[in-house]
Amino acid sequence: MDRILVTRSSMPPMDEYINEIKELWDSHWLTNMGPKHNEFRHMLKEYLGVEHIDLLVNGHMALEMVLQAMNLQGEVITTPFTFASTTHAIVRNNLVPVFCDIDPVTYTLDVEKLESLVTDRTCAILPVHVYGNICNVEEIERIARKYGLKVIYDAAHAFGETYKGKGIGRYGDASIFSFHATKVFHSIEGGSVCFQDRELGRVLWDLKNFGIHGEEEVAAVGANAKMNEFCAAMGICNLRHIDSEIAKRKKVVEKYRERLEGVEGIRLNAVQEDTELNYAYFPVIFEDYKYTRNEVYIRLQQHGISARKYFFPLTNSFECYRSYPTAGAEKTPVAQYLALRVLTLPLYADLSLEEVDRICDIILK
Ligand SMILES: *Cc1c(COP(=O)(O)O)cnc(C)c1O
Numbered sequence: 384m385d386r387i388l389v390t391r392s393s394m395p396p397m398d399e400y401i402n403e404i405k406e407l408w409d410s411h412w413l414t415n416m417g418p419k420h421n422e423f424r425h426m427l428k429e430y431l432g433v434e435h436i437d438l439l440v441n442g443h444m445a446l447e448m449v450l451q452a453m454n455l456q457g458e459v460i461t462t463p464f465t466f467a468s469t470t471h472a473i474v475r476n477n478l479v480p481v482f483c484d485i486d487p488v489t490y491t492l493d494v495e496k497l498e499s500l501v502t503d504r505t506c507a508i509l510p511v512h513v514y515g516n517i518c519n520v521e522e523i524e525r526i527a528r529k530y531g532l533k534v535i536y537d538a539a540h541a542f543g544e545t546y547k548g549k550g551i552g553r554y555g556d557a558s559i560f561s562f563h564a565t566k567v568f569h570s571i572e573g574g575s576v577c578f579q580d581r582e583l584g585r586v587l588w589d590l591k592n593f594g595i596h597g598e599e600e601v602a603a604v605g606a607n608a609k610m611n612e613f614c615a616a617m618g619i620c621n622l623r624h625i626d627s628e629i630a631k632r633k634k635v636v637e638k639y640r641e642r643l644e645g646v647e648g649i650r651l652n653a654v655q656e657d658t659e660l661n662y663a664y665f666p667v668i669f670e671d672y673k674y675t676r677n678e679v680y681i682r683l684q685q686h687g688i689s690a691r692k693y694f695f696p697l698t699n700s701f702e703c704y705r706s707y708p709t710a711g712a713e714k715t716p717v718a719q720y721l722a723l724r725v726l727t728l729p730l731y732a733d734l735s736l737e738e739v740d741r742i743c744d745i746i747l748k
Pocket residue numbers: 441442443444465466468469511537539540561562563573574
Protein backbone atom coordinates (compact mmCIF):
# COMPACT_ATOMS: atom_id res chain seq x y z
CA MET A 384 0.00 0.00 0.00
CA ASP A 385 1.19 3.49 -0.76
CA ARG A 386 1.98 5.86 2.03
CA ILE A 387 -0.57 8.61 2.54
CA LEU A 388 0.73 11.92 3.80
CA VAL A 389 -1.40 14.44 5.63
CA THR A 390 -1.27 16.79 2.66
CA ARG A 391 0.10 16.96 -0.86
CA SER A 392 0.83 20.12 -2.80
CA SER A 393 -1.38 20.72 -5.80
CA MET A 394 0.47 21.28 -9.07
CA PRO A 395 -0.71 23.01 -12.22
CA PRO A 396 -0.01 21.20 -15.53
CA MET A 397 3.75 21.51 -16.06
CA ASP A 398 3.35 23.09 -19.50
CA GLU A 399 1.17 25.77 -18.06
CA TYR A 400 3.83 26.77 -15.54
CA ILE A 401 6.62 26.66 -18.13
CA ASN A 402 4.58 28.87 -20.38
CA GLU A 403 4.02 31.27 -17.51
CA ILE A 404 7.72 31.65 -16.68
CA LYS A 405 8.97 31.87 -20.31
CA GLU A 406 8.64 35.64 -20.25
CA LEU A 407 11.13 35.80 -17.40
CA TRP A 408 13.86 34.64 -19.80
CA ASP A 409 13.04 37.61 -22.01
CA SER A 410 12.70 40.22 -19.30
CA HIS A 411 15.37 39.00 -16.86
CA TRP A 412 13.12 40.56 -14.20
CA LEU A 413 13.09 37.90 -11.49
CA THR A 414 12.00 39.72 -8.35
CA ASN A 415 11.34 43.21 -6.93
CA MET A 416 7.68 43.61 -7.82
CA GLY A 417 7.80 42.64 -11.48
CA PRO A 418 4.94 42.03 -13.92
CA LYS A 419 4.03 38.58 -12.50
CA HIS A 420 3.86 40.00 -8.99
CA ASN A 421 1.48 42.68 -10.13
CA GLU A 422 -0.66 40.39 -12.25
CA PHE A 423 -0.96 37.89 -9.39
CA ARG A 424 -1.89 40.68 -7.01
CA HIS A 425 -4.73 41.85 -9.23
CA MET A 426 -6.01 38.32 -9.77
CA LEU A 427 -6.06 37.73 -6.02
CA LYS A 428 -7.81 40.98 -5.30
CA GLU A 429 -10.61 39.88 -7.59
CA TYR A 430 -10.75 36.33 -6.35
CA LEU A 431 -10.69 37.19 -2.66
CA GLY A 432 -13.08 40.10 -3.07
CA VAL A 433 -10.91 42.48 -1.07
CA GLU A 434 -10.27 46.19 -1.24
CA HIS A 435 -6.48 46.18 -0.84
CA ILE A 436 -3.90 43.42 -0.95
CA ASP A 437 -0.13 43.13 -0.98
CA LEU A 438 2.04 40.09 -1.64
CA LEU A 439 4.84 38.87 0.55
CA VAL A 440 7.43 36.12 0.61
CA ASN A 441 5.36 33.95 2.98
CA GLY A 442 2.48 34.07 5.42
CA HIS A 443 4.68 34.49 8.45
CA MET A 444 6.42 37.59 7.13
CA ALA A 445 3.05 38.95 6.06
CA LEU A 446 1.98 38.77 9.69
CA GLU A 447 5.24 40.15 11.07
CA MET A 448 5.29 43.02 8.60
CA VAL A 449 1.66 44.05 9.06
CA LEU A 450 2.11 44.17 12.82
CA GLN A 451 5.20 46.31 12.31
CA ALA A 452 3.38 48.54 9.82
CA MET A 453 0.70 49.23 12.42
CA ASN A 454 3.39 50.43 14.81
CA LEU A 455 1.84 48.66 17.78
CA GLN A 456 3.03 48.64 21.35
CA GLY A 457 1.95 46.60 24.36
CA GLU A 458 -0.22 43.51 24.56
CA VAL A 459 -1.90 41.49 21.83
CA ILE A 460 -4.72 39.12 22.72
CA THR A 461 -4.44 35.91 20.73
CA THR A 462 -5.14 32.18 20.66
CA PRO A 463 -2.66 29.45 21.66
CA PHE A 464 -4.47 26.94 19.39
CA THR A 465 -2.50 27.80 16.29
CA PHE A 466 0.73 27.31 14.40
CA ALA A 467 3.90 28.68 16.03
CA SER A 468 4.00 31.48 13.47
CA THR A 469 1.06 33.40 14.97
CA THR A 470 2.64 33.82 18.39
CA HIS A 471 6.17 34.24 17.01
CA ALA A 472 5.05 37.16 14.84
CA ILE A 473 3.73 38.96 17.94
CA VAL A 474 6.83 38.38 20.02
CA ARG A 475 9.26 39.18 17.20
CA ASN A 476 7.61 42.63 17.09
CA ASN A 477 8.41 43.14 20.80
CA LEU A 478 4.73 42.79 21.63
CA VAL A 479 3.42 40.74 24.54
CA PRO A 480 1.11 37.82 23.67
CA VAL A 481 -1.89 37.43 25.97
CA PHE A 482 -3.40 33.99 25.52
CA CYS A 483 -7.17 33.71 25.41
CA ASP A 484 -8.96 30.37 25.56
CA ILE A 485 -10.94 29.09 22.57
CA ASP A 486 -14.55 28.29 21.85
CA PRO A 487 -15.28 24.55 22.25
CA VAL A 488 -17.33 24.43 19.02
CA THR A 489 -15.42 26.56 16.50
CA TYR A 490 -11.98 26.29 18.18
CA THR A 491 -11.50 30.02 17.49
CA LEU A 492 -10.95 32.79 20.07
CA ASP A 493 -13.63 32.59 22.78
CA VAL A 494 -15.29 36.00 22.66
CA GLU A 495 -16.88 35.38 26.07
CA LYS A 496 -13.41 35.40 27.61
CA LEU A 497 -11.88 38.04 25.38
CA GLU A 498 -13.09 41.21 27.05
CA SER A 499 -11.82 40.26 30.52
CA LEU A 500 -8.27 40.12 29.10
CA VAL A 501 -8.32 43.71 27.81
CA THR A 502 -6.07 46.01 29.87
CA ASP A 503 -4.84 49.57 29.34
CA ARG A 504 -1.81 48.03 27.59
CA THR A 505 -3.83 46.07 25.02
CA CYS A 506 -3.28 47.35 21.48
CA ALA A 507 -4.66 44.61 19.26
CA ILE A 508 -6.50 41.32 18.88
CA LEU A 509 -4.98 38.59 16.70
CA PRO A 510 -7.52 35.79 16.19
CA VAL A 511 -7.04 32.79 13.87
CA HIS A 512 -9.67 31.34 11.53
CA VAL A 513 -8.34 27.97 12.58
CA TYR A 514 -8.97 25.05 10.15
CA GLY A 515 -10.88 27.62 8.09
CA ASN A 516 -13.50 27.99 10.84
CA ILE A 517 -14.63 31.59 10.86
CA CYS A 518 -14.09 33.55 14.09
CA ASN A 519 -16.95 35.42 15.70
CA VAL A 520 -16.06 38.50 13.65
CA GLU A 521 -19.05 40.58 14.79
CA GLU A 522 -18.31 40.26 18.49
CA ILE A 523 -14.57 40.74 17.96
CA GLU A 524 -15.31 43.94 16.05
CA ARG A 525 -17.65 45.18 18.78
CA ILE A 526 -15.02 44.66 21.50
CA ALA A 527 -12.26 46.14 19.35
CA ARG A 528 -14.34 49.27 18.68
CA LYS A 529 -15.24 49.64 22.35
CA TYR A 530 -11.58 49.69 23.43
CA GLY A 531 -9.98 51.16 20.31
CA LEU A 532 -8.04 48.03 19.38
CA LYS A 533 -6.71 46.88 16.02
CA VAL A 534 -7.85 43.51 14.70
CA ILE A 535 -5.50 41.41 12.59
CA TYR A 536 -6.79 38.02 11.46
CA ASP A 537 -4.46 35.13 10.83
CA ALA A 538 -6.44 33.76 7.87
CA ALA A 539 -3.70 31.34 6.79
CA HIS A 540 -6.31 28.53 6.75
CA ALA A 541 -9.15 30.52 5.25
CA PHE A 542 -8.08 31.24 1.67
CA GLY A 543 -11.04 32.03 -0.57
CA GLU A 544 -13.64 31.69 2.16
CA THR A 545 -16.57 34.03 2.50
CA TYR A 546 -18.73 34.94 5.46
CA LYS A 547 -22.17 36.43 4.88
CA GLY A 548 -21.26 36.80 1.23
CA LYS A 549 -18.16 38.87 1.94
CA GLY A 550 -14.56 37.79 1.32
CA ILE A 551 -13.06 36.79 4.67
CA GLY A 552 -10.15 39.18 4.06
CA ARG A 553 -12.54 42.12 4.36
CA TYR A 554 -13.00 41.67 8.10
CA GLY A 555 -10.87 43.41 10.71
CA ASP A 556 -8.17 45.98 9.97
CA ALA A 557 -6.08 43.36 8.20
CA SER A 558 -5.94 39.66 7.42
CA ILE A 559 -3.02 37.54 6.34
CA PHE A 560 -3.11 34.53 4.05
CA SER A 561 -0.40 31.92 3.59
CA PHE A 562 0.41 30.49 0.17
CA HIS A 563 2.76 27.84 1.51
CA ALA A 564 3.04 24.61 -0.50
CA THR A 565 1.03 22.71 2.11
CA LYS A 566 -1.96 25.05 2.05
CA VAL A 567 -5.20 24.84 0.04
CA PHE A 568 -3.81 27.40 -2.36
CA HIS A 569 -0.10 28.00 -2.82
CA SER A 570 2.61 29.84 -4.70
CA ILE A 571 5.35 27.42 -3.47
CA GLU A 572 6.09 29.92 -0.69
CA GLY A 573 4.11 33.09 -0.40
CA GLY A 574 1.68 35.15 1.57
CA SER A 575 -0.46 38.22 1.45
CA VAL A 576 -1.92 40.94 3.61
CA CYS A 577 -5.42 42.25 2.96
CA PHE A 578 -6.13 45.56 4.61
CA GLN A 579 -8.65 48.39 4.73
CA ASP A 580 -6.41 51.43 5.12
CA ARG A 581 -4.53 52.55 2.02
CA GLU A 582 -1.89 54.31 4.12
CA LEU A 583 -1.06 51.05 5.91
CA GLY A 584 -0.45 49.56 2.46
CA ARG A 585 2.10 52.24 1.64
CA VAL A 586 4.05 51.54 4.82
CA LEU A 587 3.90 47.80 4.18
CA TRP A 588 5.12 48.19 0.60
CA ASP A 589 8.28 49.91 1.89
CA LEU A 590 8.79 47.56 4.83
CA LYS A 591 8.90 44.44 2.67
CA ASN A 592 11.74 45.99 0.70
CA PHE A 593 14.13 47.11 3.46
CA GLY A 594 12.06 50.24 4.16
CA ILE A 595 13.35 51.76 0.94
CA HIS A 596 11.08 54.63 -0.05
CA GLY A 597 12.93 56.04 -3.04
CA GLU A 598 16.33 55.82 -4.59
CA GLU A 599 17.85 57.99 -1.91
CA GLU A 600 15.52 57.48 1.03
CA VAL A 601 15.17 54.68 3.56
CA ALA A 602 12.08 55.48 5.57
CA ALA A 603 11.81 52.58 8.00
CA VAL A 604 13.63 49.59 9.49
CA GLY A 605 12.32 47.13 6.95
CA ALA A 606 13.23 43.58 6.03
CA ASN A 607 13.33 41.59 2.82
CA ALA A 608 9.94 39.98 2.40
CA LYS A 609 9.18 40.36 -1.29
CA MET A 610 7.54 37.70 -3.43
CA ASN A 611 9.65 36.73 -6.44
CA GLU A 612 8.40 36.27 -10.01
CA PHE A 613 8.65 32.47 -10.06
CA CYS A 614 6.43 32.17 -7.01
CA ALA A 615 3.99 34.70 -8.42
CA ALA A 616 3.86 32.67 -11.68
CA MET A 617 3.06 29.51 -9.70
CA GLY A 618 0.36 31.41 -7.84
CA ILE A 619 -1.16 32.63 -11.11
CA CYS A 620 -1.29 29.07 -12.46
CA ASN A 621 -2.72 27.57 -9.28
CA LEU A 622 -5.35 30.27 -8.99
CA ARG A 623 -6.77 29.21 -12.38
CA HIS A 624 -7.49 25.78 -10.88
CA ILE A 625 -8.45 26.65 -7.33
CA ASP A 626 -12.20 26.23 -7.66
CA SER A 627 -11.90 22.66 -8.92
CA GLU A 628 -9.29 21.91 -6.21
CA ILE A 629 -11.71 23.07 -3.52
CA ALA A 630 -14.57 21.12 -5.11
CA LYS A 631 -12.45 17.96 -4.99
CA ARG A 632 -11.55 18.61 -1.35
CA LYS A 633 -15.22 18.99 -0.58
CA LYS A 634 -15.90 15.50 -1.94
CA VAL A 635 -13.17 14.06 0.29
CA VAL A 636 -14.61 15.83 3.33
CA GLU A 637 -18.11 14.58 2.52
CA LYS A 638 -16.79 11.04 2.35
CA TYR A 639 -15.06 11.39 5.73
CA ARG A 640 -18.27 12.76 7.22
CA GLU A 641 -20.31 9.93 5.78
CA ARG A 642 -18.02 7.40 7.46
CA LEU A 643 -17.33 9.11 10.79
CA GLU A 644 -20.42 11.19 11.57
CA GLY A 645 -22.33 9.91 14.58
CA VAL A 646 -19.66 7.42 15.71
CA GLU A 647 -19.63 7.37 19.49
CA GLY A 648 -16.68 9.22 20.97
CA ILE A 649 -15.76 10.94 17.70
CA ARG A 650 -16.54 14.61 17.22
CA LEU A 651 -16.28 16.27 13.82
CA ASN A 652 -15.84 19.93 12.97
CA ALA A 653 -19.10 21.87 13.40
CA VAL A 654 -20.63 23.22 10.20
CA GLN A 655 -20.96 27.00 10.33
CA GLU A 656 -23.79 28.99 8.80
CA ASP A 657 -23.41 31.80 6.25
CA THR A 658 -19.98 30.54 5.20
CA GLU A 659 -18.44 29.32 2.00
CA LEU A 660 -15.63 26.98 3.05
CA ASN A 661 -12.37 25.85 1.47
CA TYR A 662 -12.11 22.41 3.13
CA ALA A 663 -8.57 23.06 4.28
CA TYR A 664 -8.41 20.54 7.12
CA PHE A 665 -10.35 17.66 8.58
CA PRO A 666 -9.89 17.81 12.35
CA VAL A 667 -11.36 14.97 14.41
CA ILE A 668 -11.71 15.06 18.20
CA PHE A 669 -11.37 11.70 19.91
CA GLU A 670 -13.15 12.07 23.24
CA ASP A 671 -14.03 8.89 25.13
CA TYR A 672 -13.56 6.93 21.91
CA LYS A 673 -12.51 3.28 22.22
CA TYR A 674 -9.00 4.40 21.26
CA THR A 675 -7.21 7.53 22.43
CA ARG A 676 -6.02 10.13 19.95
CA ASN A 677 -2.45 8.89 20.37
CA GLU A 678 -3.49 5.29 19.74
CA VAL A 679 -5.29 6.26 16.54
CA TYR A 680 -2.26 8.29 15.48
CA ILE A 681 0.04 5.28 15.97
CA ARG A 682 -2.34 2.81 14.28
CA LEU A 683 -2.49 5.07 11.22
CA GLN A 684 1.31 5.40 11.25
CA GLN A 685 1.63 1.62 11.26
CA HIS A 686 -0.43 1.53 8.07
CA GLY A 687 1.71 4.18 6.39
CA ILE A 688 -0.78 6.98 6.95
CA SER A 689 0.34 10.20 8.56
CA ALA A 690 -2.25 12.23 10.42
CA ARG A 691 -1.16 15.24 12.45
CA LYS A 692 -1.65 16.36 16.05
CA TYR A 693 -2.48 19.78 14.80
CA PHE A 694 -2.38 21.81 17.12
CA PHE A 695 -0.41 20.13 19.82
CA PRO A 696 1.41 21.44 21.78
CA LEU A 697 -0.33 24.77 22.29
CA THR A 698 1.90 27.78 21.68
CA ASN A 699 1.39 28.98 25.26
CA SER A 700 3.20 25.86 26.45
CA PHE A 701 6.32 26.50 24.33
CA GLU A 702 9.47 26.74 26.43
CA CYS A 703 10.35 30.06 24.76
CA TYR A 704 7.14 31.68 26.08
CA ARG A 705 7.36 30.43 29.66
CA SER A 706 8.15 33.86 31.07
CA TYR A 707 4.95 35.52 29.79
CA PRO A 708 2.32 36.06 32.50
CA THR A 709 -0.49 34.27 30.66
CA ALA A 710 1.67 31.35 29.45
CA GLY A 711 0.86 27.79 30.49
CA ALA A 712 -1.53 25.41 28.78
CA GLU A 713 -3.50 24.93 32.04
CA LYS A 714 -4.69 28.56 31.74
CA THR A 715 -6.53 27.76 28.53
CA PRO A 716 -8.31 24.53 29.51
CA VAL A 717 -10.57 24.25 26.46
CA ALA A 718 -7.62 24.63 24.10
CA GLN A 719 -5.64 22.11 26.14
CA TYR A 720 -8.52 19.61 26.14
CA LEU A 721 -8.73 19.81 22.34
CA ALA A 722 -4.99 19.80 21.77
CA LEU A 723 -4.78 16.46 23.60
CA ARG A 724 -7.60 14.90 21.56
CA VAL A 725 -7.40 16.31 18.05
CA LEU A 726 -6.04 14.66 14.95
CA THR A 727 -6.21 16.20 11.49
CA LEU A 728 -6.66 13.48 8.90
CA PRO A 729 -5.07 13.40 5.44
CA LEU A 730 -6.83 15.79 3.08
CA TYR A 731 -5.92 16.99 -0.37
CA ALA A 732 -7.68 17.33 -3.69
CA ASP A 733 -6.33 14.11 -5.20
CA LEU A 734 -6.93 11.92 -2.17
CA SER A 735 -9.17 9.17 -3.55
CA LEU A 736 -12.41 8.17 -1.89
CA GLU A 737 -11.02 4.60 -1.64
CA GLU A 738 -8.11 5.96 0.36
CA VAL A 739 -10.55 7.79 2.63
CA ASP A 740 -12.34 4.49 3.15
CA ARG A 741 -9.07 2.77 4.01
CA ILE A 742 -8.23 5.49 6.55
CA CYS A 743 -11.69 5.29 8.14
CA ASP A 744 -11.57 1.48 8.26
CA ILE A 745 -8.37 1.67 10.29
CA ILE A 746 -9.83 4.28 12.65
CA LEU A 747 -13.10 2.36 13.15
CA LYS A 748 -11.79 -1.21 13.31
C1 LIG B 1 0.99 28.26 7.61
C2 LIG B 1 0.60 29.19 8.71
C3 LIG B 1 1.27 30.39 8.94
C4 LIG B 1 2.54 30.77 8.26
O1 LIG B 1 2.50 30.81 6.91
P1 LIG B 1 3.82 30.52 6.04
O2 LIG B 1 3.40 30.87 4.66
O3 LIG B 1 4.15 29.07 6.20
O4 LIG B 1 4.90 31.40 6.54
C5 LIG B 1 0.76 31.24 9.90
N1 LIG B 1 -0.32 30.92 10.62
C6 LIG B 1 -0.97 29.76 10.46
C7 LIG B 1 -2.18 29.48 11.29
C8 LIG B 1 -0.52 28.84 9.51
O5 LIG B 1 -1.14 27.66 9.38
